[in-house]
Amino acid sequence: MSAFSDTLVSQAMQGDALALEGLLRRTQPDLRRYARRFCLAADVDDAVQESLIRITQRLPQLRAAAALSGWLMTMVRRECLRLARRVWREEPSDEQLLAQLATRAEDGLRLDLARALESLPAHHLEIVLLRDFEELSLQDIAQRTGESIACIKSRLHRARTLVREYLATAA
Template sequence: MGNRQQSETSRGELILAAQGGDSVAIGRLLASCQNDIRRYARRHCAASDIDDAVQETLLVITRKVASLRAAAAFTGWLFTVIRRECQRLARAMLSQGAEPLDVAEQRICTLPDETLRLDVAAALESLPAHYLEVILLRDFEELTIAEIAGRLHEPAGAIKSRLHRARALVREYLSHEAATP
Protein backbone atom coordinates (compact mmCIF):
# COMPACT_ATOMS: atom_id res chain seq x y z
CA MET A 1 0.00 0.00 0.00
CA GLY A 2 1.43 3.42 -0.98
CA ASN A 3 1.98 6.19 1.56
CA ARG A 4 -0.83 8.31 0.07
CA GLN A 5 -3.34 5.46 0.15
CA GLN A 6 -2.21 4.47 3.63
CA SER A 7 -2.67 8.03 4.87
CA GLU A 8 -6.15 8.14 3.32
CA THR A 9 -7.01 4.88 5.06
CA SER A 10 -5.73 6.23 8.36
CA ARG A 11 -7.73 9.46 7.87
CA GLY A 12 -10.85 7.38 7.25
CA GLU A 13 -10.15 5.41 10.41
CA LEU A 14 -9.60 8.68 12.33
CA ILE A 15 -12.95 9.99 11.09
CA LEU A 16 -14.75 6.83 12.20
CA ALA A 17 -13.04 6.89 15.61
CA ALA A 18 -13.82 10.61 16.00
CA GLN A 19 -17.45 9.94 15.14
CA GLY A 20 -17.44 7.39 17.93
CA GLY A 21 -16.32 10.05 20.40
CA ASP A 22 -12.62 9.13 20.68
CA SER A 23 -11.05 12.42 21.86
CA VAL A 24 -7.53 11.39 20.78
CA ALA A 25 -8.84 10.64 17.28
CA ILE A 26 -10.64 13.99 17.17
CA GLY A 27 -7.40 15.77 18.06
CA ARG A 28 -5.45 13.88 15.41
CA LEU A 29 -8.17 14.50 12.83
CA LEU A 30 -8.14 18.23 13.56
CA ALA A 31 -4.35 18.31 13.28
CA SER A 32 -4.45 16.40 9.99
CA CYS A 33 -6.94 18.73 8.32
CA GLN A 34 -5.78 22.07 9.73
CA ASN A 35 -3.46 22.82 6.79
CA ASP A 36 -6.25 22.08 4.28
CA ILE A 37 -8.58 24.39 6.19
CA ARG A 38 -6.02 27.19 6.34
CA ARG A 39 -5.20 26.87 2.62
CA TYR A 40 -8.89 27.06 1.69
CA ALA A 41 -9.47 29.99 4.08
CA ARG A 42 -6.56 31.92 2.54
CA ARG A 43 -8.28 31.65 -0.83
CA HIS A 44 -11.80 32.54 0.31
CA CYS A 45 -11.61 34.73 3.40
CA ALA A 46 -10.38 38.25 3.96
CA ALA A 47 -6.82 38.20 5.30
CA SER A 48 -8.00 39.46 8.68
CA ASP A 49 -10.53 36.60 8.98
CA ILE A 50 -8.33 33.60 8.17
CA ASP A 51 -7.40 32.67 11.75
CA ASP A 52 -10.99 33.13 12.97
CA ALA A 53 -12.33 31.01 10.11
CA VAL A 54 -9.84 28.22 10.85
CA GLN A 55 -10.66 28.22 14.57
CA GLU A 56 -14.41 28.25 14.03
CA THR A 57 -14.15 25.46 11.46
CA LEU A 58 -12.14 23.32 13.88
CA LEU A 59 -14.81 23.90 16.54
CA VAL A 60 -17.60 22.93 14.15
CA ILE A 61 -15.74 19.75 13.20
CA THR A 62 -15.24 18.87 16.86
CA ARG A 63 -18.91 19.41 17.68
CA LYS A 64 -20.50 17.91 14.59
CA VAL A 65 -18.23 15.17 13.23
CA ALA A 66 -20.44 12.58 14.94
CA SER A 67 -23.41 13.69 12.83
CA LEU A 68 -21.57 13.13 9.54
CA ARG A 69 -23.36 10.30 7.76
CA ALA A 70 -20.45 8.88 5.77
CA ALA A 71 -16.73 9.16 6.40
CA ALA A 72 -16.18 9.43 2.63
CA ALA A 73 -18.15 12.69 2.64
CA PHE A 74 -15.78 14.31 5.16
CA THR A 75 -13.73 16.29 2.65
CA GLY A 76 -16.74 17.84 0.93
CA TRP A 77 -18.33 18.59 4.29
CA LEU A 78 -15.09 20.15 5.55
CA PHE A 79 -14.90 22.55 2.59
CA THR A 80 -18.59 23.40 2.98
CA VAL A 81 -18.02 24.27 6.65
CA ILE A 82 -15.03 26.52 5.92
CA ARG A 83 -16.77 28.19 2.96
CA ARG A 84 -19.81 28.99 5.12
CA GLU A 85 -17.58 30.29 7.88
CA CYS A 86 -15.79 32.62 5.44
CA GLN A 87 -19.17 33.83 4.17
CA ARG A 88 -20.43 34.38 7.75
CA LEU A 89 -17.35 36.41 8.63
CA ALA A 90 -17.67 38.49 5.45
CA ARG A 91 -21.34 39.21 6.21
CA ALA A 92 -20.43 40.18 9.78
CA MET A 93 -17.78 42.56 8.49
CA LEU A 94 -20.21 44.14 6.05
CA SER A 95 -22.93 44.50 8.68
CA GLN A 96 -20.52 46.42 10.88
CA GLY A 97 -20.15 48.88 8.03
CA ALA A 98 -16.37 48.92 8.07
CA GLU A 99 -14.04 47.08 5.79
CA PRO A 100 -10.37 46.60 6.48
CA LEU A 101 -8.16 48.29 3.92
CA ASP A 102 -7.06 45.02 2.29
CA VAL A 103 -10.69 43.95 1.72
CA ALA A 104 -11.69 47.38 0.42
CA GLU A 105 -8.77 47.31 -2.01
CA GLN A 106 -9.74 43.82 -3.16
CA ARG A 107 -13.32 44.92 -3.81
CA ILE A 108 -12.23 47.93 -5.83
CA CYS A 109 -9.66 46.02 -7.87
CA THR A 110 -11.54 42.77 -8.36
CA LEU A 111 -15.26 43.43 -8.29
CA PRO A 112 -15.96 41.30 -11.39
CA ASP A 113 -13.81 38.51 -9.94
CA GLU A 114 -15.70 38.68 -6.63
CA THR A 115 -19.00 38.43 -8.45
CA LEU A 116 -17.67 35.50 -10.43
CA ARG A 117 -16.40 33.87 -7.23
CA LEU A 118 -19.87 34.10 -5.68
CA ASP A 119 -21.44 32.69 -8.85
CA VAL A 120 -18.96 29.80 -8.88
CA ALA A 121 -19.66 29.10 -5.19
CA ALA A 122 -23.40 29.00 -5.94
CA ALA A 123 -22.75 26.71 -8.92
CA LEU A 124 -20.73 24.35 -6.74
CA GLU A 125 -23.45 24.34 -4.07
CA SER A 126 -25.95 23.28 -6.74
CA LEU A 127 -23.97 20.14 -7.61
CA PRO A 128 -25.01 16.72 -6.35
CA ALA A 129 -22.65 15.45 -3.63
CA HIS A 130 -20.81 12.89 -5.79
CA TYR A 131 -19.95 15.57 -8.38
CA LEU A 132 -19.05 18.15 -5.73
CA GLU A 133 -16.68 15.74 -4.00
CA VAL A 134 -14.72 15.04 -7.19
CA ILE A 135 -14.46 18.69 -8.21
CA LEU A 136 -13.33 19.69 -4.70
CA LEU A 137 -10.70 16.99 -4.60
CA ARG A 138 -9.35 17.89 -8.05
CA ASP A 139 -9.66 21.67 -8.17
CA PHE A 140 -9.36 22.68 -4.53
CA GLU A 141 -7.22 19.98 -2.98
CA GLU A 142 -5.33 19.69 -6.27
CA LEU A 143 -5.19 15.89 -6.20
CA THR A 144 -4.44 13.95 -9.36
CA ILE A 145 -7.04 11.73 -11.01
CA ALA A 146 -5.14 8.68 -9.75
CA GLU A 147 -5.11 10.03 -6.17
CA ILE A 148 -8.84 10.75 -6.32
CA ALA A 149 -9.53 7.28 -7.73
CA GLY A 150 -7.51 5.76 -4.90
CA ARG A 151 -9.26 7.83 -2.26
CA LEU A 152 -12.74 7.01 -3.59
CA HIS A 153 -11.87 3.40 -4.52
CA GLU A 154 -13.17 3.87 -8.06
CA PRO A 155 -11.61 3.50 -11.51
CA ALA A 156 -9.75 6.52 -12.89
CA GLY A 157 -12.03 6.53 -15.94
CA ALA A 158 -15.10 6.92 -13.75
CA ILE A 159 -13.43 9.81 -11.91
CA LYS A 160 -12.53 11.53 -15.19
CA SER A 161 -16.09 11.14 -16.42
CA ARG A 162 -17.58 12.46 -13.18
CA LEU A 163 -15.16 15.41 -13.16
CA HIS A 164 -16.03 16.23 -16.78
CA ARG A 165 -19.76 16.10 -15.98
CA ALA A 166 -19.31 18.20 -12.82
CA ARG A 167 -17.44 20.89 -14.73
CA ALA A 168 -20.08 20.83 -17.47
CA LEU A 169 -22.79 21.34 -14.85
CA VAL A 170 -20.87 24.28 -13.36
CA ARG A 171 -20.46 25.83 -16.85
CA GLU A 172 -24.16 25.30 -17.54
CA TYR A 173 -25.10 26.94 -14.24
CA LEU A 174 -22.79 29.89 -14.89
CA SER A 175 -24.03 30.40 -18.45
CA HIS A 176 -27.62 30.35 -17.17
CA GLU A 177 -26.72 32.89 -14.46
CA ALA A 178 -25.04 35.13 -17.06
CA ALA A 179 -28.12 35.00 -19.27
CA THR A 180 -30.48 35.84 -16.39
CA PRO A 181 -30.81 39.61 -15.85
Protein backbone atom coordinates in the same frame (compact mmCIF):
# COMPACT_ATOMS: atom_id res chain seq x y z
CA MET B 1 -7.48 14.24 1.77
CA SER B 2 -4.90 11.55 2.13
CA ALA B 3 -3.41 12.97 5.32
CA PHE B 4 -5.60 10.66 7.40
CA SER B 5 -7.40 7.37 7.02
CA ASP B 6 -11.07 6.48 7.06
CA THR B 7 -10.31 4.55 10.25
CA LEU B 8 -9.11 7.69 12.00
CA VAL B 9 -12.20 9.57 10.89
CA SER B 10 -14.49 6.73 11.98
CA GLN B 11 -12.82 6.53 15.39
CA ALA B 12 -13.15 10.29 15.85
CA MET B 13 -16.81 10.12 14.80
CA GLN B 14 -17.39 7.47 17.49
CA GLY B 15 -15.96 9.72 20.20
CA ASP B 16 -12.32 8.61 20.48
CA ALA B 17 -10.62 11.72 21.93
CA LEU B 18 -7.14 10.84 20.65
CA ALA B 19 -8.47 10.17 17.17
CA LEU B 20 -10.36 13.48 17.25
CA GLU B 21 -7.23 15.34 18.32
CA GLY B 22 -5.22 13.72 15.52
CA LEU B 23 -7.96 14.45 12.99
CA LEU B 24 -8.16 18.12 14.00
CA ARG B 25 -4.39 18.48 13.77
CA ARG B 26 -4.34 16.88 10.31
CA THR B 27 -7.28 18.87 8.94
CA GLN B 28 -5.85 22.28 9.85
CA PRO B 29 -3.74 22.68 6.67
CA ASP B 30 -6.76 21.83 4.50
CA LEU B 31 -9.00 24.17 6.47
CA ARG B 32 -6.45 26.96 6.12
CA ARG B 33 -6.16 26.36 2.36
CA TYR B 34 -9.94 26.46 1.98
CA ALA B 35 -10.18 29.58 4.16
CA ARG B 36 -7.56 31.37 2.04
CA ARG B 37 -9.69 30.59 -0.98
CA PHE B 38 -13.03 31.75 0.42
CA CYS B 39 -12.27 34.29 3.17
CA LEU B 40 -10.90 37.77 3.53
CA ALA B 41 -7.28 37.60 4.69
CA ALA B 42 -8.17 39.04 8.08
CA ASP B 43 -10.76 36.29 8.59
CA VAL B 44 -8.66 33.22 7.71
CA ASP B 45 -7.53 32.43 11.27
CA ASP B 46 -11.02 33.05 12.70
CA ALA B 47 -12.62 30.84 10.05
CA VAL B 48 -10.17 28.01 10.74
CA GLN B 49 -10.70 28.27 14.50
CA GLU B 50 -14.49 28.36 14.22
CA SER B 51 -14.41 25.45 11.77
CA LEU B 52 -12.33 23.36 14.18
CA ILE B 53 -14.87 24.04 16.90
CA ARG B 54 -17.73 23.07 14.59
CA ILE B 55 -15.92 19.89 13.54
CA THR B 56 -15.59 18.91 17.18
CA GLN B 57 -19.29 19.58 17.78
CA ARG B 58 -20.72 18.08 14.60
CA LEU B 59 -18.37 15.26 13.61
CA PRO B 60 -20.72 12.56 14.92
CA GLN B 61 -23.34 13.86 12.45
CA LEU B 62 -21.07 13.19 9.45
CA ARG B 63 -22.70 10.44 7.40
CA ALA B 64 -19.58 8.86 5.90
CA ALA B 65 -15.88 9.22 6.56
CA ALA B 66 -15.28 9.60 2.82
CA ALA B 67 -17.43 12.77 2.80
CA LEU B 68 -15.10 14.59 5.19
CA SER B 69 -13.26 16.62 2.55
CA GLY B 70 -16.40 18.12 1.04
CA TRP B 71 -17.89 18.63 4.48
CA LEU B 72 -14.81 20.58 5.61
CA MET B 73 -14.88 22.79 2.51
CA THR B 74 -18.57 23.53 2.96
CA MET B 75 -18.07 24.31 6.63
CA VAL B 76 -15.21 26.74 5.96
CA ARG B 77 -17.07 28.41 3.10
CA ARG B 78 -20.12 28.99 5.33
CA GLU B 79 -17.94 30.36 8.10
CA CYS B 80 -16.22 32.72 5.66
CA LEU B 81 -19.59 33.96 4.44
CA ARG B 82 -20.74 34.53 8.02
CA LEU B 83 -17.59 36.50 8.80
CA ALA B 84 -17.84 38.49 5.55
CA ARG B 85 -21.45 39.48 6.30
CA ARG B 86 -20.24 40.85 9.63
CA VAL B 87 -17.53 42.89 7.89
CA TRP B 88 -19.90 44.29 5.23
CA ARG B 89 -22.37 45.51 7.86
CA GLU B 90 -19.76 48.09 8.81
CA GLU B 91 -18.86 50.94 6.46
CA PRO B 92 -15.40 49.96 5.23
CA SER B 93 -12.74 52.53 4.44
CA ASP B 94 -10.97 52.65 1.07
CA GLU B 95 -8.01 50.80 2.61
CA GLN B 96 -10.31 48.09 3.90
CA LEU B 97 -12.01 47.80 0.52
CA LEU B 98 -8.65 47.42 -1.15
CA ALA B 99 -7.57 44.82 1.40
CA GLN B 100 -10.83 42.95 0.89
CA LEU B 101 -10.32 43.02 -2.86
CA ALA B 102 -6.85 41.55 -2.42
CA THR B 103 -7.98 38.85 -0.04
CA ARG B 104 -11.05 37.70 -1.95
CA ALA B 105 -8.77 36.55 -4.72
CA GLU B 106 -9.72 33.15 -6.03
CA ASP B 107 -6.89 33.23 -8.51
CA GLY B 108 -3.48 34.83 -8.75
CA LEU B 109 -4.55 37.55 -11.16
CA ARG B 110 -6.99 39.12 -8.72
CA LEU B 111 -4.39 39.08 -6.00
CA ASP B 112 -1.82 40.63 -8.32
CA LEU B 113 -4.35 43.27 -9.37
CA ALA B 114 -5.07 44.18 -5.77
CA ARG B 115 -1.36 44.46 -5.04
CA ALA B 116 -0.95 46.63 -8.12
CA LEU B 117 -3.72 48.91 -6.87
CA GLU B 118 -2.14 49.08 -3.43
CA SER B 119 1.10 50.22 -5.04
CA LEU B 120 -0.58 53.25 -6.64
CA PRO B 121 -0.11 56.71 -5.17
CA ALA B 122 -3.22 57.87 -3.28
CA HIS B 123 -4.29 60.44 -5.88
CA HIS B 124 -4.18 57.80 -8.65
CA LEU B 125 -5.86 55.15 -6.51
CA GLU B 126 -8.75 57.49 -5.71
CA ILE B 127 -9.48 58.04 -9.41
CA VAL B 128 -9.30 54.31 -10.23
CA LEU B 129 -11.63 53.44 -7.36
CA LEU B 130 -14.14 56.11 -8.35
CA ARG B 131 -14.09 55.21 -12.05
CA ASP B 132 -13.65 51.43 -12.10
CA PHE B 133 -15.21 50.35 -8.83
CA GLU B 134 -17.87 52.97 -8.14
CA GLU B 135 -18.39 53.34 -11.91
CA LEU B 136 -18.71 57.11 -11.80
CA SER B 137 -18.51 59.14 -14.99
CA LEU B 138 -15.51 61.38 -15.61
CA GLN B 139 -17.71 64.41 -15.04
CA ASP B 140 -18.95 63.03 -11.69
CA ILE B 141 -15.38 62.32 -10.60
CA ALA B 142 -14.32 65.83 -11.62
CA GLN B 143 -17.14 67.32 -9.56
CA ARG B 144 -16.37 65.14 -6.55
CA THR B 145 -12.63 65.84 -6.58
CA GLY B 146 -12.74 69.45 -7.78
CA GLU B 147 -10.33 68.65 -10.63
CA SER B 148 -10.78 69.23 -14.35
CA ILE B 149 -11.91 66.41 -16.61
CA ALA B 150 -8.57 66.60 -18.43
CA CYS B 151 -6.75 66.10 -15.12
CA ILE B 152 -9.01 63.15 -14.26
CA LYS B 153 -8.35 61.56 -17.67
CA SER B 154 -4.62 62.05 -17.23
CA ARG B 155 -4.56 60.52 -13.74
CA LEU B 156 -6.74 57.61 -14.82
CA HIS B 157 -4.50 56.91 -17.81
CA ARG B 158 -1.36 57.11 -15.65
CA ALA B 159 -2.88 54.88 -12.94
CA ARG B 160 -3.90 52.23 -15.46
CA THR B 161 -0.43 52.36 -17.02
CA LEU B 162 1.15 51.85 -13.60
CA VAL B 163 -1.16 48.89 -12.91
CA ARG B 164 -0.27 47.32 -16.30
CA GLU B 165 3.44 47.78 -15.59
CA TYR B 166 3.07 46.21 -12.16
CA LEU B 167 1.15 43.25 -13.57
CA ALA B 168 3.73 42.78 -16.33
CA THR B 169 6.54 42.53 -13.78
CA ALA B 170 4.46 40.27 -11.48
CA ALA B 171 3.93 37.74 -14.27
